[in-house]
Amino acid sequence: MPRYSGSGKATVESCRSINVLDWHQRGYLQFPRWFSWAWTQDGEGVASINVESRRGSVTLKYRSRSCGGDWCDVEHCIPIVWSSCRFGGERPWFLCSVASNGVYCGRRVIKLYGAGRLFACRRCYRLTYTSQQESAHQRGLWKSQKIRMKLGGSASMLDDFPDKPKGMHWGTYDRLRRRHDAAEERSTFGLIGFVERLGRRTSRSS
Numbered sequence: 001m002p003r004y005s006g007s008g009k010a011t012v013e014s015c016r017s018i019n020v021l022d023w024h025q026r027g028y029l030q031f032p033r034w035f036s037w038a039w040t041q042d043g044e045g046v047a048s049i050n051v052e053s054r055r056g057s058v059t060l061k062y063r064s065r066s067c068g069g070d071w072c073d074v075e076h077c078i079p080i081v082w083s084s085c086r087f088g089g090e091r092p093w094f095l096c097s098v099a100s101n102g103v104y105c106g107r108r109v110i111k112l113y114g115a116g117r118l119f120a121c122r123r124c125y126r127l128t129y130t131s132q133q134e135s136a137h138q139r140g141l142w143k144s145q146k147i148r149m150k151l152g153g154s155a156s157m158l159d160d161f162p163d164k165p166k167g168m169h170w171g172t173y174d175r176l177r178r179r180h181d182a183a184e185e186r187s188t189f190g191l192i193g194f195v196e197r198l199g200r201r202t203s204r205s206s
Contacts, residue, residue, distance in 0.1 A: 010115055010125065010126075010127050010128075011127060011128055012113065012122060012127045012128070015113040015114060015115045015125075015127060016039050016047060016113070016114040017111045017112065017113045017114065018037065018060075018094075018111065018112050018114075018119060019110060019111050020080065020092045020093060020094045020110055020111075021091065021092070021110055023053070023058075024091070024092050028051070028053050029053055029054075029055060029058075029080065029092060031055075032052075032053065032054050033052075033053055034050065034051065034052055034053075035050075035051050035053065036048055036049070036050055036051070037049050037050075037051055047062075048062075049061065049062040050062065054080075055080070055082075056079065056080055056081075057077055057078060057079050057080055058077075058078050058080065059075060059076070059077045059078075060074070060075070060076045060077075060078065060119060061073075061074070061075050061076075062074055064117050066116070066117060074117060074118070076097075076118050076119060077097065078094055078095065078097050078112065078119065079094075079095040079097060080092050080093065080094060080095070081093050081095060081108065093108040093109065093110065094108070094109050094110070094111075094112050094121075095107070095108060095109075096109055096112065096120050096121040096124060097118075097120075098118050098120040098124055100124050105120065105121060105123075105124050107121050107123065107124075109121045109122075113125055113127060115127060138187075139183075139186070139187075140183045140184060140185070140186035140187030140188075141157070141183075141184075141187040143179070143180075143183035144157065144180050144183040144184045144187060145157070147176050147179060147180040147183070148161070148162055148180065150176070151163075151164075151165055151168075151173075151176065152165055157184070161177065161180065
């Protein structure tokens with residue numbers, strides 16, 4: 001089952017997914033075949049499906065239940081389309097084959113998510129990324145720390161900004177410094193906003 005963020009929305013990272021490019025690279029789509037696909041957590045298997053693959057589709061066979069109800073057998077056929085690559089060859093895409101509010105999706109995607117009974121695209125399940133749920137303070141802080149470490153410095157915001165690494169162009173260094181300063185400013189404003197909102201909630205409850 002998917003886990004939910006603080007906003008009540010399920011996240012992409014918490015859902016089991018299937019990746020058509022991964023299966024293509026493993027050779028699973030080259031000719032008709034059967035294979036099993038499993039998901040693990042902490043080195044232990046948590047779920048698995050059986051897959052019948054062809055060039056133009058895959059059929060997933062598994063058991064599903066919702067809200068603690070009875071288990072039911074599911075057979076879900078997902079179309080695959082191919083597009084030409086710029087430098088030769090082809091790449092596959094899943095076509096999301098579910099209907100939302102009576103409208104067939106048909107969106108071309110690389111990944112499908114098992115956030116419900118069927119595997120569908122992120123938009124059909126209205127999944128969000130964990131990073132989208134982070135506060136402005138967290139996003140700014142992590143981006144500024146990432147830039148510091150990229151330049152060979154410490155992630156601590158209390159330390160001086162790292163010197164230009166040997167061999168790096170000054171233009172690149174100055175651009176990273178500007179991005180760092182902008183992220184640090186967003187982090188500060190985000191923290192101030194959080195403290196102000198916390199103060200308002202505290203005053204209303206007192």
